Amino acid sequence: MNAPRDQYEPGDPRTRYPDVEPEPQTQAEPGLQSDMRPVPDLGESTYRGTGRLAGRKALITGADSGIGGAVAIAFAREGADIALAYLPEEQPDADHVIEQIRAAGRTAVPIPGDLRDRAHAHTLVEQAVDGLGGIDALVSGAGKQRWQPEVTDLSDEQFEATFDVNVFALFRLVKAALPHLQPGSTITTTASMEAYQPAPDRLDYAASKGAVNNLSKGLAQALVERGIRVNVVAPGPTWTVLQPSGGVDPESLPEFGSSESPMGRAAQPAELAPAYVFLASHESSYVAGETLNVNGGMVTP
Ligand code: NAD
Ligand code: MG
Numbered sequence: 001m002n003a004p005r006d007q008y009e010p011g012d013p014r015t016r017y018p019d020v021e022p023e024p025q026t027q028a029e030p031g032l033q034s035d036m037r038p039v040p041d042l043g044e045s046t047y048r049g050t051g052r053l054a055g056r057k058a059l060i061t062g063a064d065s066g067i068g069g070a071v072a073i074a075f076a077r078e079g080a081d082i083a084l085a086y087l088p089e090e091q092p093d094a095d096h097v098i099e100q101i102r103a104a105g106r107t108a109v110p111i112p113g114d115l116r117d118r119a120h121a122h123t124l125v126e127q128a129v130d131g132l133g134g135i136d137a138l139v140s141g142a143g144k145q146r147w148q149p150e151v152t153d154l155s156d157e158q159f160e161a162t163f164d165v166n167v168f169a170l171f172r173l174v175k176a177a178l179p180h181l182q183p184g185s186t187i188t189t190t191a192s193m194e195a196y197q198p199a200p201d202r203l204d205y206a207a208s209k210g211a212v213n214n215l216s217k218g219l220a221q222a223l224v225e226r227g228i229r230v231n232v233v234a235p236g237p238t239w240t241v242l243q244p245s246g247g248v249d250p251e252s253l254p255e256f257g258s259s260e261s262p263m264g265r266a267a268q269p270a271e272l273a274p275a276y277v278f279l280a281s282h283e284s285s286y287v288a289g290e291t292l293n294v295n296g297g298m299v300t301p
Helices: 066-077 086-103 120-132 154-181 203-226 243-247 248-256 273-280
Strands: 057-061 081-086 108-111 137-140 186-190 229-235 291-294
Touching: 057 066, 057 120, 066 081, 066 086, 066 137, 066 273, 081 086, 086 108, 086 137, 108 120, 108 203, 120 154, 137 154, 137 273, 154 186, 154 203, 186 203, 186 273, 203 229, 229 273, 243 248, 273 291
Parallel strands: 057 081, 057 137, 081 108, 137 186, 186 229, 229 291
Antiparallel strands: none
16 A cells, blocks of 8 residues: 655645545454455554653553554554553454564553453453553544444344443443542544444434533533543544444445545554554643544534
8 A cells, every 4th residue: 555654744635545445344243453445554564653642551452453453553652661462363453563662662461351341341451551560541443333224223232342442341440440530641532433423324423423422521521620631533434344344335345535535545553553652642641631633624613
């Protein structure tokens, strides 16, 4: 795939990456990024760190692939050690990101497990704290998205499962992490353009992302008293395995991102990572309760 030399290369944002136009493809949820055609760019050959997160200790969920994977690679190259949370069946994708973190000379602590398991939040945080010697940055990248053609096809079970992963597990994780977070720590969550522009074929997902955005702004108010900054990244259409593993209608994949985004193309995960770096870095010290939209120019509230 054509890619910039690094994230600082100047040029036309519309053509920085090609419009992927993926052929129709499907995988079982959660899917393996390594089986996608084309494989997304996590910044492996492009992301250049400049010490913006030197010495930080980050716990990142969904760190095996897509946006979470790109964030893990970027954070490591900026000088952070990383605990990676992901589902056990995603180990091959996780191994790829772990290799990148270690090649950057940083510590990678792999912690497979299901965020729907209520006890897992505590195990995850304890293992991250043990492996890294503490945590001072939490990034929530895990997410569940399943399209359904009709409202009546969307089961109560799916609605609950989506909220469980996207909203309830996030709250459990924040509560489990709080005793370890000192002033100067950051929490960065992941909402979506869907939080304000719900697509009719993924009502549960869109509503859950509205909840993530709202919950994060509320948490930002509550936690500023502890010196902890909470912020949100709201991606637009991004080429990740979430889409071909049931996230969108496979027939729509060739058009993915092209018509929605004023830039005429989907993002690559590598283009999302700098927003998370900024929000975790001390350089954003006066930014809290903010939603940073990275969506190619779609209008937001
Ligand atoms: P992705 O599939 O690469 O990452 C999602 C990750 O969520 C998976 O890798 C998996 O590790 C994790 N996950 C899902 N269910 C889990 C569970 N029960 N327990 C533990 N982990 C679980 O896809 P992505 O697009 O990089 O997604 C990252 C985040 O970005 C998600 O929150 C997603 O909703 C959000 N987002 C994506 C897009 C897009 O177009 N790709 C747009 C807006 C928001
Ligand atoms: Mg994955």
